[in-house]
Amino acid sequence: MKRSQINALIENAKKFFSDHSFVLPPWAFWSPEAWKGKESVCSEIRDNMLGWDLTDFGSGDFDGLGLLLFTIRNGNMARDRKPYAEKIMLVQENQVTPMHFHWNKMEDIINRGGGNLMIQLYLATADDQLSDESFTVKTDGMVREVKGGDIVTLTPGESITLEQRVYHKFWGEPGKGTVLVGEVSQVNDDTSDNRFHEKMGRFPEIEEDEAPLHLLVSDYPKYF
Numbered sequence: 532m533k534r535s536q537i538n539a540l541i542e543n544a545k546k547f548f549s550d551h552s553f554v555l556p557p558w559a560f561w562s563p564e565a566w567k568g569k570e571s572v573c574s575e576i577r578d579n580m581l582g583w584d585l586t587d588f589g590s591g592d593f594d595g596l597g598l599l600l601f602t603i604r605n606g607n608m609a610r611d612r613k614p615y616a617e618k619i620m621l622v623q624e625n626q627v628t629p630m631h632f633h634w635n636k637m638e639d640i641i642n643r644g645g646g647n648l649m650i651q652l653y654l655a656t657a658d659d660q661l662s663d664e665s666f667t668v669k670t671d672g673m674v675r676e677v678k679g680g681d682i683v684t685l686t687p688g689e690s691i692t693l694e695q696r697v698y699h700k701f702w703g704e705p706g707k708g709t710v711l712v713g714e715v716s717q718v719n720d721d722t723s724d725n726r727f728h729e730k731m732g733r734f735p736e737i738e739e740d741e742a743p744l745h746l747l748v749s750d751y752p753k754y755f
Contacts, residue, residue: 563750617714625702637716638693642710
């Protein structure tokens with residue numbers, strides 16, 4: 532992805548979050564230069580990968596296969612005692628986050644406003660393939676039976692709890708608008724806890740055609 536495209540997408544996300552009255556922490560708006568000299572006081576941001584995150588999963592087609600998110604809080608089992616994480620995401624109509632599960636993380640996915648979020652679900656088999664068997668999930672604390680491949684629609688205000696080894700992919704329902712999606716979970720580790728059904732990259736390859744507007748979590752190693 533080009534840095535100019537990433538900058539434009541972040542600008543759009545800031546407006547979308549603001550339009551939906553979701554306020555990010557002040558450091559979300561820092562320029563790369565503003566981070567200088569703050570390494571010691573901002574070590575949790577760096578070490579726990581808080582902040583802007585954007586990926587096309589190596590597809591080269593962000594609008595079709597991609598996700599923009601901001602990690603607001605996150606623990607790090609090797610460094611601190613915080614056992615939880617929270618994210619806010621922007622999911623476009625027909626923009627797919629591909630099929631994956633987490634080995635360790637249990638999470639709630641929440642539609643916080645905008646359009647409808649579509650989530651397709653499967654249990655993982657013993658060899659990590661897609662199972663067609665039926666199972667139960669909870670939506671807003673209520674038990675719901677689904678079978679492998681079912682699609683659950685979350686309208687604004689609704690949520691779903693996803694346990695470990697439950698495959699899921701999601702996208703915005705066409706014709707309903709972009710979705711403001713929240714995630715509340717156990718500690719998030721994108722370097723080791725994602726199992727994609729099809730092999731793909733988690734972080735984008737970036738063509739630096741202009742300077743970064745804001746740092747991505749994948750930029751931190753270069754700047755700190």
